[in-house]
Amino acid sequence: MSAAISAWSIVTGPSTPVAIGLATVIAVAAWSKGSFRPSGAIAAAVVGSIALRAGATWGGFLIVWFAWVTLGSRLGRARKAARTVGIVEKGGQRDATQVTANGGIFALAATVTLLRGDLSADDALWGTAALAAAGADTTATEIGTWIGGTPRSVRTGRPVPAGTSGAVSVAGSVSMVGSALGLTAVAVAIGLLPASRWWVVAVAAVFGAVVDTVAGALVQQRRWCPSCETATEQALHTCGTNTQHRGGWRWLGNDAINLVCTASAAFLAWGLASLLA
Numbered sequence: 001m002s003a004a005i006s007a008w009s010i011v012t013g014p015s016t017p018v019a020i021g022l023a024t025v026i027a028v029a030a031w032s033k034g035s036f037r038p039s040g041a042i043a044a045a046v047v048g049s050i051a052l053r054a055g056a057t058w059g060g061f062l063i064v065w066f067a068w069v070t071l072g073s074r075l076g077r078a079r080k081a082a083r084t085v086g087i088v089e090k091g092g093q094r095d096a097t098q099v100t101a102n103g104g105i106f107a108l109a110a111t112v113t114l115l116r117g118d119l120s121a122d123d124a125l126w127g128t129a130a131l132a133a134a135g136a137d138t139t140a141t142e143i144g145t146w147i148g149g150t151p152r153s154v155r156t157g158r159p160v161p162a163g164t165s166g167a168v169s170v171a172g173s174v175s176m177v178g179s180a181l182g183l184t185a186v187a188v189a190i191g192l193l194p195a196s197r198w199w200v201v202a203v204a205a206v207f208g209a210v211v212d213t214v215a216g217a218l219v220q221q222r223r224w225c226p227s228c229e230t231a232t233e234q235a236l237h238t239c240g241t242n243t244q245h246r247g248g249w250r251w252l253g254n255d256a257i258n259l260v261c262t263a264s265a266a267f268l269a270w271g272l273a274s275l276l277a
């Protein structure tokens with residue numbers, strides 16, 4: 001116990017073995033609860049180890065973020081599954097590609113901080129903005145689907161089934177902005193961000209989530225199941241039928257869109273921070 005405590009520093013984070021051990025325990029626990037596929041748990045352990053090693057604030061923010069998106073996905077799970085079955089590309093168990101699309105840029109920022117050897121606020125700004133954008137986007141879908149209301153496609157303006165990419169609802173939009181603000185507040189409260197720069201991260205996170213929605217509407221590939229006569233994101237529909245390409249860029253799936261979301265948030269936060277410096 002005392003060894004574990006002495007290995008921990010609030011400024012530099014835990015030592016490498018402690019960081020890897022703690023991240024692995026959390027990832028395995030989340031995998032056993034059904035949050036990850038095995039590849040996703042491995043990727044999450046890597047991202048978590050890097051974040052914890054970069055500092056207690058980086059690791060702490062990642063853990064709070066993960067708890068928040070997990071809570072969002074568990075709220076009314078049965079009701080949401082019934083609404084989105086056959087629509088969304090992947091279910092609640094995240095694989096390595098999804099973990100990287102959501103957490104890769106945050107891990108990159110943590111790595112840059114580690115390599116610099118100092119707690120540069122600018123790395124925390126763009127890293128936090130990327131993760132907050134992913135959280136805001138995920139929560140918008142999860143809570144929007146849970147609360148209900150009719151989502152409308154940004155592309156056509158027409159009502160679409162819950163869980164469809166590139167669609168917005170009132171509940172989803174409120175959840176998205178609320179999550180961006182809440183996650184930013186957490187990052188400030190635990191000391192990852194300077195309080196004077198909270199708005200840079202909040203604005204960038206909302207921007208990333210909006211980019212995600214617009215890109216999801218305009219360029220993400222759209223598919224159609226001829227048997228069920230329904231739109232879907234799945235290549236092989238839940239009914240067993242191979243679906244047809246109906247529009248958008250064939251190679252651009254939901255994971256690539258999530259990477260665009262986090263990258264655009266990071267880029268805006270970095271740009272704003274550079275302008276203010």
Ligand SMILES: [Zn+2]
Pocket residue numbers: 225226227228229237238239240241
């Ligand atoms: Zn079908």
